[in-house]
Amino acid sequence: xxxxxxxxxxxxxxxxxxxxxxxxxxxxxxxxxxxxxxxxxxxxxxxxxxxxxxxxxxxxxxxxxxxxxxxxxxxxxxxxxxxxxxxxxxxxxxxxxxxxxxxxxxxxxxxxxxxxxxxxxxxxxxxxxxxxxxxxxxxxxxxxxxxxxxxxxxxxxxxxxxxxxxxxxxxxxxxxxxxxxxxxxxxxxxxxxxxxxxxxxxxxxxxxxxxxxxxxxxxxxxxxxxxxxxxxxxxxxxxxxxxxxxxxxxxxxxxxxxxxxxxxxxxxxxxxxxxxxxxxxxxxxxx
Ligand code: SF4
Numbered sequence: 575x576x577x578x579x580x581x582x583x584x585x586x587x588x589x590x591x592x593x594x595x596x597x598x599x600x601x602x603x604x605x606x607x608x609x610x611x612x613x614x615x616x617x618x619x620x621x622x623x624x625x626x627x628x629x630x631x632x633x634x635x636x637x638x639x640x641x642x643x644x645x646x647x648x649x650x651x652x653x654x655x656x657x658x659x660x661x662x663x664x665x666x667x668x669x670x671x672x673x674x675x676x677x678x679x680x681x682x683x684x685x686x687x688x689x690x691x692x693x694x695x696x697x698x699x700x701x702x703x704x705x706x707x708x709x710x711x712x713x714x715x716x717x718x719x720x721x722x723x724x725x726x727x728x729x730x731x732x733x734x735x736x737x738x739x740x741x742x743x744x745x746x747x748x749x750x751x752x753x754x755x756x757x758x759x760x761x762x763x764x765x766x767x768x769x770x771x772x773x774x775x776x777x778x779x780x781x782x783x784x785x786x787x788x789x790x791x792x793x794x795x796x797x798x799x800x801x802x803x804x805x806x807x808x809x810x811x812x813x814x815x816x817x818x819x820x821x822x823x824x825x826x827x828x829x830x831x832x833x834x835x836x837x838x839x840x841x842x843x844x845x846x847x848x849x850x851x852x853x854x855x856x857x858x859x860x861x
Pocket of ligand 1: 590653744775
């Protein structure tokens with residue numbers, strides 16, 4: 575029987591920041607620290623959050639809940655939080671394990687400095703996204719202008735004599751960021767634009783495209799509602815007609831993989847390694 579080649583993307587699954595955050599929670603569990611809380615779900619993956627819950631980790635959803643706590647450890651997730659949340663944790667005498675992604679911390683530092691200089695601050699991103707809410711909370715007394723699309727970019731006006739500082743949500747689309755910036759800089763003369771987009775998403779997409787191009791069967795693993803997994807699937811589907819979008823290995827049980835000789839595997843940002851490994855194992859032996 576002809577050998578089957580299975581290629582798994584190096585960038586499949588958790589990005590560096592999310593992996594680091596999840597690992598930090600498990601480290602706290604191993605060290606026997608209790609009670610442990612995460613400020614918001616540590617990752618958008620029910621299985622991981624459920625596993626942590628079964629080990630006693632609770633999710634805090636709001637500042638109000640945080641204010642009720644009298645003891646324990648709070649793990650801050652990769653999205654980061656406002657500066658005053660650190661103050662609240664300190665005031666309550668809670669232990670803080672900061673798993674904010676270093677790329678997000680860099681943005682906090684940039685806007686904090688700009689606010690101290692009394693510069694105007696522009697954040698390119700979605701105002702409801704927790705990362706953007708966190709960044710906003712480092713702008714001190716300056717109210718940042720949040721821009722999500724070209725129409726909003728047209729409306730940006732910087733007060734005379736003021737300098738502006740522009741940053742972006744880390745997961746914003748780079749090409750769209752460039753279009754927005756082009757509009758804004760037409761109306762603002764004294765502006766410092768810092769591209770704070772993280773390359774993790776783009777690298778995952780580029781690698782998926784390359785693998786799918788060479789595969790006769792491509793498997794994309796991730797939640798059905800995960801927008802970054804949907805995007806990965808779209809990219810792979812264009813390159814490889816025999817493309818499966820699955821959530822766990824069980825979704826493959828009824829698929830006919832007999833003719834698959836060259837299988838590619840990739841996974842969205844919230845897919846745990848365990849699921850990727852299960853799929854890999856299954857595909858290697860299932861003829
Ligand atoms: Fe992951 Fe990049 Fe976000 Fe950090 S900034 S959590 S590496 S996507």
